[in-house]
Amino acid sequence: MISNRSVPVNAILPHVYYEDVAAALTWLRDAFGFEEQYRFSLPDGTVHGALVRLGEAHVMLKSLTRAAASPARIGGYTQNVMLFVEEIDAHFARAEAAGARIAEPPNDTEYGERQYVAEDPEGHPWMFAKHVRDVAPEAWGAVIARNG
Template structure:
């Protein structure tokens, strides 16, 4: 028997796994607000979705229910990470997300490192940054603005 592909086909080597109290609602919301596409869902013994996967371009997002060792930002009371997603037109993506009811953390802004990005929060507190690379900047020319 031949060895299976590692990673499996259509699976990137690094895949974020987020925890949602209501995975079914997250699937619907992420699709509507951010343009993700559901690729699979796996119900648990109680009928609730225990694992699901979504994709956006060549990226994959896995999700499941929180448990004793895993919390979502809403339950934790803070966020400990964010997701950074490149889109083709960040201003159009921003308008769509805002119209879909995303909690906007900041509107699109040009960044010193060459991206234009905005930030949004999903209903369970995960922070998302959507960006478009608009100019190349050499590392030695990257100057963060004063704080």
């Protein structure tokens, strides 16, 4: 994968909240190709959380708490996670075939990405992208912060 100064890839572990983590695990595997790394359950056997991986990116799936909600419950987005994949068009075809609602079809951006956005069954948006050009942020109008 090429590098793109406008969209760096960083180490971060987002937590995405679901009403049904077990169902989310299955759907995310089938539609987006995530691989389960591990899961943990409540005393009653309900899956409470799971770590999944796609390429080099990891995402923690968690069950809802009093302080967390899924888009299905609140009727709007709570986050948008961007993950990088090498075969973006094949990834899109897989997600679409699995029934993902496509919020934004594949498109090439002015800042050097080919990307699309698909929603999972609970309404979480997942953005998938591939660096297709190295573009300086100034080239598309970003203002570089000068610290110190």
